[in-house]
Amino acid sequence: MRIKSGLRSILCFGLLALATAPLSAQESPRTGDLWAGLEKCELAAAGGRITATALCGTLTVPENPEQPEGRQLELSFAVKAARASNALPDPVVFLAGGPGQSARDTLPIMQRALHELNRDRDLIFLDQRGTGGSNALECSFDEQGELWLEPDWEELNRQLRDCLEEWDADVRFYTTAHGARDLDALRQAYGLESLNLIGGSYGTRMAQVYLRHYPEHVRSVVLDGVVPTRLPLGSEHAEMLDRSLGKVFAACREDDACGSAFPDLDAAFETLKTRYRADDGPQLVVTHPRTGEGVDLRFTRDVLSGALRFLAYGPESQMMIPYLVHEAASTGNPQRLASQAMIVSDQMSDMIAIGLNFAVGCSEDWPVWPDGVDQTGTLLGESMSEIYEQVCAWWPAGDTPSDFHEPFDAEVPVLLMSGELDPVTPPGYGEEAAAQFSNSRHLIADGRGHIVSTTPCMSSIATQFVRAASVDELDVECMDHLGHEPFFLDLLGPAP
Secondary structure (H helix, E strand, C coil), X not given: CCCCEHHHHHHCCCCCCCCXXXXXXXXXXXXXXXXXXXXXXXXEEHHHCEEEEEEEEEEEEXXXXXXXXXXXXXXXXXXXXXXXXXXXXXXXXXXXXXXXXXXXXXXXXXXXXXXXXHXXXXXXXXXXXXXXXXXXXXXXXXXXXXXXXXCCHXXXXXXXXXXXXXXXXXXXXXXXXXXXXXXXXXXXXXXXXXXXXXXXXXXXXXXHHHHHHCHHHEEEXXXXXXXXXXXXXXXXXXXXXXXXHHHHHHHHHHCHXXXXXXXXXXXXXXXXXXXXXCCCCCEEEEECCCCCCEEEEECCHHHHHHHHHHHHCCHHHHCCHHHHHHHHHHHCCCHHXXXXXXXXXXXHCCCXXXXXXXXXXXXXXXXXXXXXXXXCCCCCCCHHHHHHHHHHCCCCXXXXXXXXXXXXXXXXXXXXXXXXXXXXXXXXXXXXXXXXXXXXXEEEECCCCCCCCCCHHHHHHHHHHHHHCCCCCCCCHHHHHCCCCCCEEECCEECC
């Protein structure tokens, strides 16, 4: 079951060739065919436009670790086996975002970013319990109409209750700590002594939780789009989105062509926030990018916030924002803004298992949500607090270790990566984590958005780091050539 609604829009978050590092005494090639029992499979991403072959299998674990004979879960995982016949014994594990994203769904995209690492290391993608093929906590929203950007909190809340009753799951046992325990069960099942962890967005929390509890089995960690240990996920989304949009507007001002075409974007942005504050915005008909059908949509502030938030994630779509904000503010017609946002939203619509999102949020984040923070002046406003307050009031929350949000250190080398324009996990979060981990280095990719390891430059640096398991002497010269993409000045596309 899947939920396609504004709820998702509120809650969500090629490589350069390098010389192969010499093998150390601890890096002797693996012997035997570790994955002989797995079956060949084909995985798809981006609506089926990107595919990849892999080896797929399942791992059986108890839902409740304290009741090993109780309900069992079959966790699905995929392996992109190393191309070299003498693969190294410490594979790379990619930890997906969300919370609620399937790791296997990311394989077709991440195999490109991790192509050089995959030469002599296996890549493992384990669907966290509650996602993908691991008893996914998905929920369908069956009300008529396309509600991806028009959240009806009361109705969504009701249908989430219905989904909770239908799931064959005790959601108290679907937390990050349980996911980390599952990953270690997979490690043990295949006799792996150490892992290299790469986490994206919420996956950086999973990586840190695993590192805290199993440091002796971690060789290196890459955190891309860093979630600091102390952060309740979602509590600062509103502030960080406005920060990101402000930086996009500033970049436009500094660009002669963009600044001339779209003057005073900050004022235009404030105009839009004020104009669509109420629920009686203009009624639009927007063409759905996949079905071609017209969708009735009332353009309110919820729609505006969802639209700009979707567009702010990627460096290419960010460059449309000045044009769209200027047009909507100056003409009073947000039609094109809504249409562009629907395209991006449709691409993301099936990415998150919403039940896992709340299983994590109500157990780990809502109990430590900050009090007295006024976000009414931001674009997102208090929407995050409102939905968590409603759902977590009845959601069966799991136990969280008392030190869950307390900083910790580890001897393991940690490479932190941030996008300058990231609307969810900004560079400040990476700086915060860098201060926490003594053996770390933080890199900020100019002009990039959320998740930067998929760019050739940053993926080449991650490859260097994992191979050496050291933050020292990384060649980061390619970062000097990073920056924002060309701005869209008209409907013909980005400026040359």
